[in-house]
Amino acid sequence: MIWGLVGLFFSALLAATILPLSSEAVLAGLFLAGDIDPLLLWGVATAGNVGGSLVNWYLGRMALRYSDRSWFPLKADQLEKSKQNYLRWGRWSLLLAWVPVIGDPLTLVAGLFRTPLPFFTLLVLVGKGGRYALLLWLL
Numbered sequence: 001m002i003w004g005l006v007g008l009f010f011s012a013l014l015a016a017t018i019l020p021l022s023s024e025a026v027l028a029g030l031f032l033a034g035d036i037d038p039l040l041l042w043g044v045a046t047a048g049n050v051g052g053s054l055v056n057w058y059l060g061r062m063a064l065r066y067s068d069r070s071w072f073p074l075k076a077d078q079l080e081k082s083k084q085n086y087l088r089w090g091r092w093s094l095l096l097a098w099v100p101v102i103g104d105p106l107t108l109v110a111g112l113f114r115t116p117l118p119f120f121t122l123l124v125l126v127g128k129g130g131r132y133a134l135l136l137w138l139l
Contacts, residue, residue: 016049017104046128060111060113067079094115094127
């Protein structure tokens with residue numbers, strides 16, 4: 001049981017980074033095996049996935065240190081325009097951080113544009129926790 005939970009945590013954590021992984025199959029397998037309380041499965045998967053998003057947020061936050069380098073993908077004016085758009089429209093989109101393809105980069109951008117950590121964590125927790133709860137309910 002413990003190794004299943006450890007595997008679930010790390011699959012959820014890595015799935016939330018820019019690595020192309022998925023944790024849903026691990027969660028479904030453990031749920032269908034019936035040996036572990038679904039609430040515990042939900043908590044472990046959610047904690048791992050939010051943890052991976054926190055890694056992305058931190059990487060985004062640290063990336064801004066290199067914005068003056070020639071290889072940085074955005075120039076100062078592009079960065080400022082992107083920041084204004086994100087601050088106007090993007091913060092609440094963190095509720096969609098669970099969505100494949102867009103969710104992981106969104107959490108990086110949130111760090112890049114210095115979204116306050118408590119606000120970031122709350123929105124990501126609600127979105128990702130809701131996704132796992134829905135998945136377990138559907139199983």
